[in-house]
Amino acid sequence: MMKAHTPAPQLRGPSDHDVRDQIVEAATKYFGRYGYGKTTVSDLAKAIGFSKAYIYKFFDSKQAIGEVICSNRLSTIMATVDEAVTGVPAAPERLRRMFKALVEAGSYLFFHDRKLYDIAATSASESWPSVGAYEEHLKALVLQIVRDGRELGEFERKTPLDETVNAIYLVMRPYINPLLLQHNLDNAADAATQLSSLILRSLAP
């Protein structure tokens, strides 16, 4: 059986994708309405009309369901961010768009799906694998942009690549991590613009 630390969402029982999807879909609606923290698998089972035992055939805990919901939502944000930078040749502009798209997608989730945002915040405070994967994906995107910018001579090459990428990621992190973003929403759009400019000044060849 899988353990709680396994990077993939914990699934077990028959590999019946339809039922699993159905549970995730219903749970997304249910948690989206009543919140994740205070509801139990029993509450969820009652609301869906399944037995608790049946749900446990597919997910070994409430967190396992939360993980899939969180992972789905973060995948949507990643896709939005990837789309925002695709086809943009200049690395500086890609970096600006990445930061902007991130802040917009995160703020949108917060203001339009507050209860699902809370799942993401829980996942960040408890270091669930879904948030780890999200952070890694975004860090890889920063790496790609910096590498491309260096190759094109748009960015300086003196600073070790990993140091540059880490530091840029640290500047963006308060707008990526759901636990931090919720305290940064007041000025997030302006902050993303100003911080992008600062990062780009730091990258000047």
Place this chain on the structure above:
Amino acid sequence: MMKAHTPAPQLRGPSDHDVRDQIVEAATKYFGRYGYGKTTVSDLAKAIGFSKAYIYKFFDSKQAIGEVICSNRLSTIMATVDEAVTGVPAAPERLRRMFKALVEAGSYLFFHDRKLYDIAATSASESWPSVGAYEEHLKALVLQIVRDGRELGEFERKTPLDETVNAIYLVMRPYINPLLLQHNLDNAADAATQLSSLILRSLAP
């Protein structure tokens, strides 16, 4: 009578500094032990051995007492930060020391006086004047360092001064604001070093 929005701590009644200091001192110990959020002025009065009415002669609310405690604590941090940069001629080194001292003082408060840290976090989430004054003081310090560095030719002068200062402050803010710092403690010392380097690269003439 003073209102809750007044920048100064709300004091009233006879200007008896001794009694006021005595209440603040006792409240610091009391909140430091039992927390600020769940205790009342009645609890505090009982613990000190004063009547509730007597405490209200000096402070018009629990928040007014919390404000003074918070303000005292943030003043200590500001003094530590000011001391860390005093007498350092090079602006880049001053910026590094400022960031380092901030992170150290904030982390120390978190790990050694967790319940007082929580008062600071409350003050940040409710935008009390004490945290506003703290943030303004630190922003003024960044301005001073950037201005000095520009005059000495250590920093570039093309970017508008206020834009530069704002952006640097935004980079530091997750390590200044108590609400954010508590989620950034894992890697705060390393982050301060890396972010200082990034800021200094952005300031290169």
